[in-house]
Amino acid sequence: MKIRKIAYLSTLFAFLLPTLVVATVVLSYTYTTSTTGTAPEVYLAQGPNYAAANAMGLFYAKQVGSPGNISSGTKIYFNYTYGANNEALLNVLEIVVSNALSGRTVTITFDTLNLPNGVTMYISGSAGTELSYKVSDGVITILNALNNQAVSTGNPISLSSGTYYIGFLFTSQPGTYTGTIAFSYAIS
Amino acid sequence: MVGVIAIILMLLVLIPSGSNSDVLITYKYPSITTGKVPCIQFNNLTNFDPYWLTNLNSYKNIAHMNLTSVWSQDIYTDDLGIVYWVDNYGYVIYSVNGNINYIGSPYPYNFSFAGSVVSLAVIDDSYVWYVALLTVYGYVFIYDMNTGMWFNATNVWGLNLQNVWKQYSSPWSSVVSNTLGDSNGFHELFIFTNLNGEVYAFDTTFNSTGGINNGGWWNSNPTSFKIVSTVAYYDERRNNIGHLFGVSYNGIVYKFQNGHWTTLVNSNLNGIMGISIGKSTDLPKRSTYFNNGYTLFIIQIFNGTTLYEYDRRNAIFKNYGGIFTIKGTNQAISFDLYNSYNNVNTWYILQTNGTIALSINNIATAWDYYNNFLFKYETSTALKIDSKCSLDFIGSLYYNSSIKSWNMYNFTIYFTSSNNLINLEFYYYWPTQQIVNPATETLLLSNNSILINFTYMPNMAFNSTFNFYLILKNQYPQNAIVYVYNFNINIVNHFNYIPI
Numbered sequence: 001m002k003i004r005k006i007a008y009l010s011t012l013f014a015f016l017l018p019t020l021v022v023a024t025v026v027l028s029y030t031y032t033t034s035t036t037g038t039a040p041e042v043y044l045a046q047g048p049n050y051a052a053a054n055a056m057g058l059f060y061a062k063q064v065g066s067p068g069n070i071s072s073g074t075k076i077y078f079n080y081t082y083g084a085n086n087e088a089l090l091n092v093l094e095i096v097v098s099n100a101l102s103g104r105t106v107t108i109t110f111d112t113l114n115l116p117n118g119v120t121m122y123i124s125g126s127a128g129t130e131l132s133y134k135v136s137d138g139v140i141t142i143l144n145a146l147n148n149q150a151v152s153t154g155n156p157i158s159l160s161s162g163t164y165y166i167g168f169l170f171t172s173q174p175g176t177y178t179g180t181i182a183f184s185y186a187i188s
Numbered sequence: 189m190v191g192v193i194a195i196i197l198m199l200l201v202l203i204p205s206g207s208n209s210d211v212l213i214t215y216k217y218p219s220i221t222t223g224k225v226p227c228i229q230f231n232n233l234t235n236f237d238p239y240w241l242t243n244l245n246s247y248k249n250i251a252h253m254n255l256t257s258v259w260s261q262d263i264y265t266d267d268l269g270i271v272y273w274v275d276n277y278g279y280v281i282y283s284v285n286g287n288i289n290y291i292g293s294p295y296p297y298n299f300s301f302a303g304s305v306v307s308l309a310v311i312d313d314s315y316v317w318y319v320a321l322l323t324v325y326g327y328v329f330i331y332d333m334n335t336g337m338w339f340n341a342t343n344v345w346g347l348n349l350q351n352v353w354k355q356y357s358s359p360w361s362s363v364v365s366n367t368l369g370d371s372n373g374f375h376e377l378f379i380f381t382n383l384n385g386e387v388y389a390f391d392t393t394f395n396s397t398g399g400i401n402n403g404g405w406w407n408s409n410p411t412s413f414k415i416v417s418t419v420a421y422y423d424e425r426r427n428n429i430g431h432l433f434g435v436s437y438n439g440i441v442y443k444f445q446n447g448h449w450t451t452l453v454n455s456n457l458n459g460i461m462g463i464s465i466g467k468s469t470d471l472p473k474r475s476t477y478f479n480n481g482y483t484l485f486i487i488q489i490f491n492g493t494t495l496y497e498y499d500r501r502n503a504i505f506k507n508y509g510g511i512f513t514i515k516g517t518n519q520a521i522s523f524d525l526y527n528s529y530n531n532v533n534t535w536y537i538l539q540t541n542g543t544i545a546l547s548i549n550n551i552a553t554a555w556d557y558y559n560n561f562l563f564k565y566e567t568s569t570a571l572k573i574d575s576k577c578s579l580d581f582i583g584s585l586y587y588n589s590s591i592k593s594w595n596m597y598n599f600t601i602y603f604t605s606s607n608n609l610i611n612l613e614f615y616y617y618w619p620t621q622q623i624v625n626p627a628t629e630t631l632l633l634s635n636n637s638i639l640i641n642f643t644y645m646p647n648m649a650f651n652s653t654f655n656f657y658l659i660l661k662n663q664y665p666q667n668a669i670v671y672v673y674n675f676n677i678n679i680v681n682h683f684n685y686i687p688i
Contacts, residue, residue, distance in 0.1 A: 044215060049668035055578045056662070056669060057224060061217075072215040079224040083247030085657070086672035104210075116221050132667050138588055138657035140670055177221040184214035 041098035042106055042185045043069035047165050048130065049091040059092050059168075067096070076181065078119070080170045086140045090131045090167035095123070099161045107156045107186045114179035118172030120150035121181070127162025142169055159185075227577035228632070228660055228671065237300045238324075240570040240642075250674045251571065256304070257596070257681050258565045259646045262520045263538035266310035266365075267376075269526035273538050273561065276304040276683075278321055280331065281561055288561075294321065294329040294338040302327040303353075306683060309363040311376040316392050320378050322363040324683060326350035328380070349380055349388055358384045358410060359685045366420035366430055377403060381418045381434060383685050385411035385442075385449045407447055415442065415449070416686065417462045417520070421482065435463040435486055437687060441498070441505075455505040457496060459489040459688075466523035467533045467550070468497065487521045487537060489649055489688070495521075495535065495552055509552030512537055512545040515559070517649040540649045540681060541597050564598060566643045573638040573658070580663040583638050584627040585613035585675065588655040594618055595681055597647040599654070603640060606633035614656070618647050632660070646681040650688055653678045 046063045053059035060077040061070050097106050122145040124131050132143040229248035235241050242253040263273040272282040278293035303325035311318045317333035326349030328341040360382040380388045387406040415434035432444040439455040468483040484498040497508035516539035524534040537545040542562025548554045601614040611628035632638050658673040
């Protein structure tokens with residue numbers, strides 16, 4: 001059995017590295033590599049209304065670094081208000097697309113939005129435009145949102161440079177719930 | 189097997205990515221959602237039984253208020269043809285030959301212990317001139333027209349009607365006056381009746397400091413009858429016999445005799461609010477209830493009805509006169525016995541919204557109206573919105589829906605802000621069917637309050653319900669936090685023993 005494995009591997013290496021066999025000149029290069037961190041050019045951060053929501057004890061997401069950003073893996077805490085018919089936390093987060101990416105195509109995809117029933121997330125439809133709201137028949141409607149609807153999973157969103165604001169709408173009493181928000185972005 | 193792996197590895201090396209992106213980065217955030225007790229809450233500690241009572245949910249951000257309005261409640265014509273009427277707040281007005289005079293209410297202070305005024309009667313004779321108010325809990329307040337002073341007759345006369353209420357919550361419903369059926373100087377009684385038919389009489393003239401002649405409890409045994417209105421009549425032509433009649437809302441007329449109520453007749457009419465005695469159409473025939481030509485009349489609560497007269501011969505109530513109620517529901521009826529002796533027959537019907545219909549011919553086929561003798565009442569703080577938030581908020585009240593709003597003549601809601609500005613939030617005005625909802629933004633400072641008060645005047649005796657949303661948003665920065673609370677107001681325009 002071992003002999004047969006060695007035969008296969010020999011064939012493999014022969015296929016991948018034929019030059020080792022036929023070369024007449026051998027040159028050797030050595031490169032050193034260095035790994036370090038850099039400021040993200042697309043990132044999630046606390047929004048302009050984060051401080052207000054946090055002061056009210058309704059929202060918490062720790063931000064680090066410069067520019068301030070919320071690292072992947074950071075826990076995001078929501079506190080809805082018991083008994084409220086409708087409740088909105090607007091512009092508490094933001095996604096920043098650096099000006100350095102001007103001219104590039106940035107596509108963001110939320111692949112997981114595991115929020116409790118009755119909680120929806122909105123992102124502003126254009127850079128620099130904060131989310132707003134109206135109330136009709138006691139129901140809050142989020143304004144200036146992308147496609148005038150809540151964010152859904154799996155749909156790529158093209159972003160130009162600038163800041164996109166995120167808000168949350170509570171339309172029921174979700175109870176205690178552990179969930180996940182995950183997104184990826186691609187630059188091309 | 190190993191060969192397959194080898195081929196896969198080869199492909200991975202040669203074709204590093206299936207996408208054309210230059211960079212692909214992923215983020216993943218765990219989230220935790222939980223609840224929090226609201227830092228803005230309704231505060232119902234200003235409840236004022238029986239006028240406004242608010243129930244709150246456990247988090248105090250949903251409020252259901254029962255707001256009992258002030259409506260015109262009872263009318264009475266005294267021994268000399270003077271007409272008095274009262275609202276359930278105890279405000280008394282009287283008319284002498286069309287000249288209006290205002291007595292006012294005995295309640296310049298918190299009177300929740302006594303309940304609302306349910307009935308009015310007057311004794312105006314050579315001994316005393318008393319205007320008596322009976323409350324639903326059985327308290328009696330008297331206005332002495334000779335001195336111009338109110339006094340608490342429950343205390344001064346040692347009445348104990350309120351103990352019946354305390355014992356088994358039977359509401360008191362009616363007070364009338366009548367000259368005693370004896371030859372002892374025509375002493376006059378106040379006769380008090382509760383919904384269960386218990387009757388108490390007090391002789392005001394035998395000893396105005398408390399003595400009772402032919403008074404005391406006439407019946408202290410509760411019955412199953414639900415008597416909402418009574419009338420008494422002194423029958424001079426039949427050996428000074430006194431009569432006391434009562435009627436239930438479902439139209440059964442009772443007679444009080446020998447210490448008991450007995451059924452006189454079922455009128456087969458429902459929604460009966462008042463009973464009176466007046467001149468019969470059969471006059472001077474001998475078919476009327478009394479030999480001298482008087483009989484019983486009853487009125488229904490409904491808009492667009494006539495008087496109903498008791499036809500003793502056929503033991504029925506039949507239509508009498510023309511339609512008198514075109515301006516509202518009916519609360520009470522009174523007939524001017526004094527002037528009827530000179531064949532000037534006048535019926536007075538008091539309507540919920542303060543309109544008084546009065547017949548202007550002897551057969552009640554033509555009617556005139558005194559309009560809107562009812563004040564638009566203003567509550568003190570009926571409810572508060574308290575904040576314990578770290579931020580300042582702005583509150584506004586948004587109208588959502590209503591049920592039978594037309595039962596109110598007008599209804600207004602004001603907010604008083606934390607910096608003492610009075611803001612109009614909502615206004616309803618029945619004559620133009622107008623709903624105005626400026627939802628004025630009202631400041632709610634951190635650790636401070638918004639005060640809510642109302643003005644109101646009913647139109648009909650039925651209830652109105654208004655549903656609102658209280659929108660609360662933080663003041664700075666804008667568009668950060670928005671709350672929607674529920675606020676529901678059920679306005680009650682009648683005593684709860686009236687089954688409507």
